[in-house]
Amino acid sequence: MEDALLLNQTSLVTHFHLVGLSANQKVQMFIFAVFLVFYVLTLIGNTLIVITIIYDHRLHTPMYFFLSNLSFIDICHSTVTVPRMLVDTWSEEKLISFDACATQIFFLHLFACTEIFLLTVMAYDRYVAICKPLQYMTVMNWKVCVILAVGFWSGGTIHSIAMTANTLNLPYCGPDVIDSYFCDAPQVVKLACTDTHIIEILIISNSGLISMACFVVIVVSYAVILVSLRQQFSEGRRKALSTCAAHLTVVTLFLGHCIFIYSRPSTSFPEDKVVSAFFTAVTPLLNPMIYTLRNEDVKNALNKLMGRKEKKEEK
Template identity: 85%
Template sequence: MEEALLLNQSLVTHFHLKGLSVNQKVQISVFAIFLIFYVLILIGNILIVITIIYDHQLHTPMYFFLSNLSFIDICHSTVTIPKMLVDTWSEKKLISFDACVTQMFFLHLFACTEIFLLTVMAYDRYVAICKPLQYMTVMNWKVCVLLAVAVWSGGTIHSIALTSLTIKLPYCGPDEIDNFFCDVPQMIKLACTDTHIIEILVISNSGLISVVCFVVLVVSYAVILVSLRQQISEGRQKALSTCAAHLTVVTLFLGHCVFIYSRPSTSIPEDKVVSVFFTVVTPLLNPIIYTLRNEDMKNALNKLMGKKER
């Protein structure tokens, strides 16, 4: 009884985020770089969404999922980067317990939804390339909408489950999170109780999802590439380019998830570097890969810009 009362009296109400560096000059450089990246993320992904909505030729399952991916990347980066930019000018870098939990919830919501969406996009490319005659029957709009609903529902359920596990733990100090945003592994480390079972559940949840989806995606693209080798057509190069783009995004994004969530909650110096790729670099890859490497998108962008100029 006395121990419970002591915990209640000393509950943590705020956390201190260590950020990327304590050096003021480094922080100013980080602020400038992150701000540029964030602006580019917003411009690039918003432009993709607008272009897909505007151009009726892009009203296909592939670009429907791509617009969802761009929307997720906008939200995903917005969960962490603005707070990080503000914290570069603050010495304490405080975040309230509720804000920390909220950030963690939306971080996992968008991250898990993106993992599921990338898996669905791989399936879409598999059907398009390996079963082209059945493509419009298999990937009709009803199926696409149902898949989108399933993807978002899966991300929501995952995030609720993970956040519930973390929020129930007692936090009575220390209160320093060794990163520039709140995440499950860092929060679990601060709990003043034994967290071995929780860590196993986190690895079973996030780690298993990441590893299974990564294996499924790699196998899917391997099958696609084998199928493309057997095809002699004008669209072969275009299909190869599309698959290479998808595989690049998948490897960088899921690589982070496997690295962070498939091991116990221990901090190592590489965590922050990987987190930067996860929250800043990967969301910027979609506008670069899907516009500069995609002729359909470039043509649609040119049409959109041409119409605006007129």
């Protein structure tokens, strides 16, 4: 009897209302233009990186294999939320169905958690490359790279299934207003018509601890790298520092959001929307900018690719 009642309560909510980033129409138009530009540049920049890495055989190394995965994830991660937000800008109600909300939560956490694990793997890759250069190709052979790729994609999938299942198992009988422009577990859980303390603890222990643990591992790995760089020649040290600085910038921006949002109970702060907007729209764009502008190998390969395309067009 209780299970039937719970099912009936859950089915009462068929749609959620998204508040969006602003209720002011002029502000919404400005946000639409900015997010559209960011999204188009994100697609172009990350797609170019993936194509360049696939095209240039000199970039067929573990580092660029992981970088191509990062660019692909950024494309997917941005696509989960931004297109929907752009469409909702022109809608007054901003409705999203229960199923569409659940789908958005699943893929948002899939790509976000996969990227966290990937950034950790990339830190390990840099550690081996800088601290154990003679053993690098033995330790980071292609078999290991594939196993690591399967590992971080599988880890992201398991995490996403757990987060989505925990969120959907709650009864939703109203209210139905999400104070954001996309569905995420902490915002949706607050709308459940039952005690959510246990679910909130699970969210913190799942997403929050994953973010914190990976951040600590990355910081420790780079601390070891910095100590190791003191013994290297200046040119090698400069190139290694440049690569590590780019990686740390991405890690700080990405994991900073995850720690801020998921390491506390489901309480809203005024800064949440700004941080989430930066996380979903700006960070995926910064990755190609940081890695392309600071990486000579990628820039040379990209120039070579564009040069050949221009020659073919002239012929």
